[in-house]
Amino acid sequence: MQVHLKHATPLSCCYEAIRTCYQSFAYSDGGGRKDLELIDRVANKYRHNSTLEHLFYNFEILGISRACLQELARHRMASFSVKSSRYTLSELKTQESFLPLSAQNLERAQKFLVFTGIEAVDHASVQALENLRLLISNHVKNDYAKFAMPESYKTSLAFSLNARSLQNFLSLRTDSKALWEIRQLAFAIYEALPQDHQYLFSACLKEAR
Numbered sequence: 556m557q558v559h560l561k562h563a564t565p566l567s568c569c570y571e572a573i574r575t576c577y578q579s580f581a582y583s584d585g586g587g588r589k590d591l592e593l594i595d596r597v598a599n600k601y602r603h604n605s606t607l608e609h610l611f612y613n614f615e616i617l618g619i620s621r622a623c624l625q626e627l628a629r630h631r632m633a634s635f636s637v638k639s640s641r642y643t644l645s646e647l648k649t650q651e652s653f654l655p656l657s658a659q660n661l662e663r664a665q666k667f668l669v670f671t672g673i674e675a676v677d678h679a680s681v682q683a684l685e686n687l688r689l690l691i692s693n694h695v696k697n698d699y700a701k702f703a704m705p706e707s708y709k710t711s712l713a714f715s716l717n718a719r720s721l722q723n724f725l726s727l728r729t730d731s732k733a734l735w736e737i738r739q740l741a742f743a744i745y746e747a748l749p750q751d752h753q754y755l756f757s758a759c760l761k762e763a764r
């Protein structure tokens with residue numbers, strides 16, 4: 556998978572919003588240590604965490620499975636625009652058969668599937684991909700063929716959320732109880748954040764990778 560940050564709100568939008576509450580603009584050090592500590596103290600320690608909603612992040616996420624998407628989409632305090640299987644399944648039309656399960660065919664299949672590393676599962680996924688390819692090649696409409704898609708089928712999306720929701724997402728999804736793929740995604744999203752924003756989220760990371 557790949558995660559790219561498209562845009563992040565400058566931290567000044569957050570510390571200036573906080574200073575509006577206290578009319579403490581005279582104490583600003585122009586985005587220096589005092590202003591950064593202010594966000595952490597007010598939003599994280601005093602739990603006045605609605606102030607974090609002024610920080611918004613836009614990500615491009617490439618190559619997660621539909622299984623992972625299903626979990627990601629449970630995060631209601633976020634916005635999603637997802638590659639549509641209804642409109643894009645014809646990408647399989649031009650593909651040759653993915654069988655037999657040779658090294659070359661497995662590599663080709665990986666362009667469309669997230670592999671787990673468990674051989675029996677990955678081979679079953681490729682079989683399902685081949686079934687899907689045959690449906691599409693036999694002119695079954697995407698709207699019907701999509702019901703035969705494996706959960707491992709790769710998708711891409713635009714994903715946007717505010718810092719408060721991102722804290723909740725990272726707390727839940729970096730935890731060792733989370734599914735391995737969304738856990739990888741959660742760490743990748745954290746890594747994609749601007750370095751000067753990461754301090755607001757580091758306490759949410761449950762365990763090192």
Ligand SMILES: Cc1cc2nc3c(=O)[nH]c(=O)nc-3n(C[C@H](O)[C@H](O)[C@H](O)COP(=O)(O)OP(=O)(O)OC[C@H]3O[C@@H](n4cnc5c(N)ncnc54)[C@H](O)[C@@H]3O)c2cc1C
Pocket residue numbers: 629630631632633720723727728732733734
């Ligand atoms: C380890 C793990 C296992 C899971 N297993 C399952 C499972 O078996 N089955 C299943 O269905 N889901 C499962 N989930 C998904 C989980 O129930 C949540 O839907 C998901 O994690 C999104 O969390 P959220 O509601 O906090 O996020 P968001 O939807 O982004 O909400 C963010 C926050 O806003 C507030 N909020 C949002 N909506 C409401 C509301 N309607 N009322 C009150 N407050 C609200 C809450 O404070 C919430 O934490 C699992 C999640 C995890 C991490």
